[in-house]
Amino acid sequence: MENTIGFMCNINKSQKPIHSLGPNQITRAVHISRVLKDFGSKLLIYSPIYIDLELKTVPGFYVEGNDFIFIDELPIPIINCNWTVGTKTLHREEGIGYEKFKVWSRDNGIQIYVPYTFVEIALDKYCTHSLISGFDQELCPYTELFERTKFQLQDFFTMGDIIFLKPRKGGRGNRIISLKKQNRNSYSLSFYTKKQKQEYNFNSLEDVLKEIEKIITNRNYIVQKGIETQRYNGHSFDVRVLMLHDGKDWHCIHQARIGAKDYDISNVSQGGIEMVLEELLLRVYGKKHKKIINEVGKLSFSLADYLESKYPSQLIELAFDFVLDKTGNIYLVEINTKPGLYLQILTDVFNIQPEEREVFTEFIEPHIYYMGKFLQTKLEEIN
Numbered sequence: 001m002e003n004t005i006g007f008m009c010n011i012n013k014s015q016k017p018i019h020s021l022g023p024n025q026i027t028r029a030v031h032i033s034r035v036l037k038d039f040g041s042k043l044l045i046y047s048p049i050y051i052d053l054e055l056k057t058v059p060g061f062y063v064e065g066n067d068f069i070f071i072d073e074l075p076i077p078i079i080n081c082n083w084t085v086g087t088k089t090l091h092r093e094e095g096i097g098y099e100k101f102k103v104w105s106r107d108n109g110i111q112i113y114v115p116y117t118f119v120e121i122a123l124d125k126y127c128t129h130s131l132i133s134g135f136d137q138e139l140c141p142y143t144e145l146f147e148r149t150k151f152q153l154q155d156f157f158t159m160g161d162i163i164f165l166k167p168r169k170g171g172r173g174n175r176i177i178s179l180k181k182q183n184r185n186s187y188s189l190s191f192y193t194k195k196q197k198q199e200y201n202f203n204s205l206e207d208v209l210k211e212i213e214k215i216i217t218n219r220n221y222i223v224q225k226g227i228e229t230q231r232y233n234g235h236s237f238d239v240r241v242l243m244l245h246d247g248k249d250w251h252c253i254h255q256a257r258i259g260a261k262d263y264d265i266s267n268v269s270q271g272g273i274e275m276v277l278e279e280l281l282l283r284v285y286g287k288k289h290k291k292i293i294n295e296v297g298k299l300s301f302s303l304a305d306y307l308e309s310k311y312p313s314q315l316i317e318l319a320f321d322f323v324l325d326k327t328g329n330i331y332l333v334e335i336n337t338k339p340g341l342y343l344q345i346l347t348d349v350f351n352i353q354p355e356e357r358e359v360f361t362e363f364i365e366p367h368i369y370y371m372g373k374f375l376q377t378k379l380e381e382i383n
Contacts, residue, residue, distance in 0.1 A: 003041040005375045006077035011047045013059050016068045025083050030349050033063035035372030066350040079378045080112045113316040114337045122335045123169050125222050135306045139332045146221040150205045157181050162226030178264040227331050229323045238266045239322040241300040244370035247377025250304045251370050256280040292328050316374045
């Protein structure tokens with residue numbers, strides 16, 4: 001097992017991974033496996049819930065050709081990338097428990113990238129804001145824990161006419177609320193979840209707060225100053241920058257994500273679409289687009305270096321989601337440690353179709369290669 005790297009995910013050992021993994025997981029697993037093969041290494045696809053703590057073994061799958069080969073007992077790899085989804089729930093409901101697994105992994109020298117400690121911060125929007133404030137206090141829109149009071153909403157409306165309420169933990173744009181002040185005593189509320197938008201109008205903040213309480217129930221939320229962002233043909237958009245580490249240096253891949261018509265969010269999981277960044281910014285900002293791309297790139301490398309200084313040699317991939325205001329000023333709204341690939345679903349994960357080749361070569365292939373190179377570098381460091 002000296003040349004084996006682990007791919008931790010949500011597989012069901014009784015099914016081949018193609019049937020139990022989502023598009024992001026399966027594409028990474030298959031194509032990282034191919035990258036590692038060129039380095040003389042193998043990728044073991046497994047779920048941490050099946051680990052035998054005493055024997056330090058686990059069942060899993062290897063990719064061979066265009067198929068998955070199941071092995072019922074293999075030593076647990078020392079080097080692992082973590083692509084489990086809903087990790088805490090997975091360990092709580094089917095494994096030994098999240099905290100216990102973290103301690104066991106540490107005590108047994110199991111290296112997991114990105115480490116759980118950083119993932120926990122990135123999943124918590126308030127903690128993310130606090131962390132980034134150490135890099136640049138103005139980079140993130142002003143954020144507080146939501147206190148569920150009219151007075152807090154009033155304070156935020158002194159900063160601008162739009163406010164966002166977001167689950168403190170969670171992603172994919174689910175359960176986000178945008179609140180807009182139409183005039184002195186008129187407010188509109190939009191609630192986004194599962195690709196649907198629900199809209200309400202109110203004549204007082206008291207009524208707004210009552211509706212918010214119905215929506216969020218007992219969940220913890222943050223409240224965030226809204227940015228009056230530039231739009232493209234009536235669509236909101238953001239800039240997603242993927243930062244990939246190859247074990248030596250950071251590399252950058254960027255894209256634009258355009259929200260559904262009249263949406264205030266641009267998540268692909270909420271009906272948004274992806275677009276080549278240069279094309280979009282040229283249409284929106286004209287000749288200024290190159291300057292904006294350069295500024296976003298420099299900022300992303302600086303931010304990645306800052307985060308790596310906090311977690312040296314532990315960060316394999318990051319996604320920074322930026323929004324731009326009407327003059328091109330840049331704001332960071334989210335960090336993601338398990339970002340989607342540019343093309344979410346390949347027709348055949350083993351065989352790239354001609355119509356997918358250009359996007360695969362430009363966006364997915366380098367993304368996967370850098371991840372594979374990072375993992376291989378870590379493997380060579382311990383051998």
